[in-house]
Amino acid sequence: MNPSVWSNGMYSSSGICLDGCTAEHLSSFQPDPLLSDSGVPGDSVFVHRDSKDIKMLPESAYYSSSDAASSLICSSQLELNPTRNSTAGHLPTRRHQSPASSSCGHYDWNLNSGHQAKRARVENIIKGMTSSPGMHCTDVMTNLHEVSDGMQENERIQDQEHMERSGSDSQTTRKQQESQHQHLRQLRTKFKRVDGVTDITDSKDKKNPTWNDSSETSPRDALIDSHSEFETDVLKYELSRAVTRSVDSIFKSMPLLQTNDEMNVETDMPLYSSVGKDDKLRVSCCGNAEVQVPDVQTEALSLVVQKPQLEGDDKFILQSRSRAHHCPRPPAPFGRDSALHEDQPSEKNHSTALQHALRFLHNGGSEVGQAKFEAFDTDWNSVKVRSKINSRCVRSPQTPTVSVDPMLLESLSLPHVKIESDFLVKNYMYMLNEGLTTHHLKKAKLMFFYTRYPSSLILKMCFHDVQFTRCITSQLIKWFSNFREFYYIQMEKFARNALLEGVADVRGLTVGRESDLFKALNMHYNKANDFQVPDRFLEVAKITLREFYIAISMGKDRDPSWKKAIYKVICKLDSDVPAEFKSHHSG
DNA sequence: ACGCTTCCTG
DNA sequence: CAGGAAGCGT
Numbered sequence: 001m002n003p004s005v006w007s008n009g010m011y012s013s014s015g016i017c018l019d020g021c022t023a024e025h026l027s028s029f030q031p032d033p034l035l036s037d038s039g040v041p042g043d044s045v046f047v048h049r050d051s052k053d054i055k056m057l058p059e060s061a062y063y064s065s066s067d068a069a070s071s072l073i074c075s076s077q078l079e080l081n082p083t084r085n086s087t088a089g090h091l092p093t094r095r096h097q098s099p100a101s102s103s104c105g106h107y108d109w110n111l112n113s114g115h116q117a118k119r120a121r122v123e124n125i126i127k128g129m130t131s132s133p134g135m136h137c138t139d140v141m142t143n144l145h146e147v148s149d150g151m152q153e154n155e156r157i158q159d160q161e162h163m164e165r166s167g168s169d170s171q172t173t174r175k176q177q178e179s180q181h182q183h184l185r186q187l188r189t190k191f192k193r194v195d196g197v198t199d200i201t202d203s204k205d206k207k208n209p210t211w212n213d214s215s216e217t218s219p220r221d222a223l224i225d226s227h228s229e230f231e232t233d234v235l236k237y238e239l240s241r242a243v244t245r246s247v248d249s250i251f252k253s254m255p256l257l258q259t260n261d262e263m264n265v266e267t268d269m270p271l272y273s274s275v276g277k278d279d280k281l282r283v284s285c286c287g288n289a290e291v292q293v294p295d296v297q298t299e300a301l302s303l304v305v306q307k308p309q310l311e312g313d314d315k316f317i318l319q320s321r322s323r324a325h326h327c328p329r330p331p332a333p334f335g336r337d338s339a340l341h342e343d344q345p346s347e348k349n350h351s352t353a354l355q356h357a358l359r360f361l362h363n364g365g366s367e368v369g370q371a372k373f374e375a376f377d378t379d380w381n382s383v384k385v386r387s388k389i390n391s392r393c394v395r396s397p398q399t400p401t402v403s404v405d406p407m408l409l410e411s412l413s414l415p416h417v418k419i420e421s422d423f424l425v426k427n428y429m430y431m432l433n434e435g436l437t438t439h440h441l442k443k444a445k446l447m448f449f450y451t452r453y454p455s456s457l458i459l460k461m462c463f464h465d466v467q468f469t470r471c472i473t474s475q476l477i478k479w480f481s482n483f484r485e486f487y488y489i490q491m492e493k494f495a496r497n498a499l500l501e502g503v504a505d506v507r508g509l510t511v512g513r514e515s516d517l518f519k520a521l522n523m524h525y526n527k528a529n530d531f532q533v534p535d536r537f538l539e540v541a542k543i544t545l546r547e548f549y550i551a552i553s554m555g556k557d558r559d560p561s562w563k564k565a566i567y568k569v570i571c572k573l574d575s576d577v578p579a580e581f582k583s584h585h586s587g
Numbered sequence: 588a589c590g591c592t593t594c595c596t597g
Numbered sequence: 598c599a600g601g602a603a604g605c606g607t
């Protein structure tokens with residue numbers, strides 16, 4: 001950090017340099033004689049925070065909601081559709097109503113009396129999941145496993161029943177059924193394997209909430225019905241696997257960081273579920289999960305943290321910054337979910353694809369159809385292309401970074417998708433470490449005071465802390481393109497204003513620190529007003545303004561490409577970026 | 588074809 | 598600020 005380019009006003013009200021410098025770094029501040037000669041009469045060299053002309057924005061203003069550094073708010077909510085969820089996803093089955101099902105959603109599970117009690121209990125568990133406020137995720141998980149146990153037991157019974165019915169069929173039909181049962185056993189084996197690996201429940205206080213709605217049915221019903229149902233189930237399972245493989249292939253260039261068990265232990269991610277209004281199950285990923293990613297990313301860990309209270313009690317922030325060893329708060333008490341689920345539109349869109357994928361997995365592939373795959377593919381492509389600060393940048397073109405609804409990830413704790421979810425969570429956390437942050441953006445804006453057309457080399461020198469991929473490079477270039485755009489728009493506007501105001505001589509056009517033009521520029525590139533804008537920038541601004549003034553006064557603006565000549569002039573006025581911008585601690 | 592840039596749009 | 602189209606230069 002070059003003291004020569006910082007004024008005392010760079011400090012926030014808290015006395016801490018917003019750019020990470022301490023007062024000690026700047027105490028030796030001396031005006032740079034090379035930069036002090038602005039050549040503009042009346043200019044003050046330094047901007048003080050008490051200047052009545054340039055407002056010193058409070059730190060909170062700089063870190064506005066749209067500008068909050070490296071933060072993603074875990075806010076989206078997962079609404080589990082009662083027709084597809086609850087215990088759904090345990091098995092690759094599609095629930096369907098039995099012939100005895102009533103219009104109000106009650107289903108005949110067709111169990112014998114010996115299992116009706118268990119069935120009722122399972123029903124209670126399922127419904128309780130969707131209606132019980134204050135029910136922890138772990139409870140849900142425990143209950144889900146109880147459901148699973150009940151399902152397995154019921155399967156045995158119904159297998160017997162099925163075999164008995166099969167006894168009266170022809171030999172061909174019997175062969176088909178045996179074949180199907182063989183498939184069924186294989187499927188069960190597969191899913192039991194998944195279930196076994198991912199059993200993370202250890203809840204001690206199990207709750208049996210009451211039903212609020214009765215639109216559920218047993219997921220296992222589909223397994224015991226017609227051949228087509230079974231084939232559909234097999235197809236769903238295969239589709240689910242296909243989606244999984246697709247996701248895997250996208251992430252294939254990324255290292256597997258941990259085993260599933262390690263993930264569960266090390267992240268110790270608190271699982272909370274909550275039920276909001278409308279009896280919709282919400283599973284939230286809140287609290288202080290600290291994900292430790294080994295080796296190369298150890299110093300740049302991503303983690304889910306709860307933002308300190310100034311941001312609001314119940315907002316939890318996904319931070320992509322290197323704060324691996326902070327564990328700000330214990331998990332928030334369950335049930336405070338109103339603010340937790342505030343929508344954050346800016347962060348929602350680019351997680352759509354992965355959420356599609358995860359929901360697909362969550363549903364056990366129960367949504368069969370080409371349309372679903374197309375939707376997933378479309379959204380996933382949009383994720384690959386779309387890039388937004390803090391949630392986007394990629395190490396390689398094949399490794400998109402996405403913002404994933406953590407609650408959805410959490411919902412994937414349902415056993416049959418746990419392996420996939422672990423993998424996705426790990427990769428998600430891994431990817432969060434990449435890319436440009438708001439801090440980089442701020443730095444780029446300050447760099448603009450020196451260079452309007454930075455070369456790739458300069459960018460690489462100044463942003464050495466990011467992995468320079470084509471994406472990152474393009475984004476940085478785009479940033480400066482946007483900076484220029486704003487710059488030239490302001491210049492044209494003020495040049496036209498000067499003409500309208502009757503400024504006759506171009507020599508009367510200057511850009512001082514008290515001018516509206518400078519204020520507008522300073523507000524854009526130095527919003528916190530914590531940076532001492534070099535006088536050279538004022539000089540360049542003056543030249544630019546005059547170029548526009550002359551061109552407009554000469555009527556050159558009738559030519560569609562009249563600005564190009566100006567651009568050509570301005571691009572030659574770039575200065576060297578101070579070494580402080582290239583130092584390892586300037587970022 | 589590719590990279591860079593501006594322009595336009597959201 | 599990002600995405601995309603279009604233009605330009607190499």
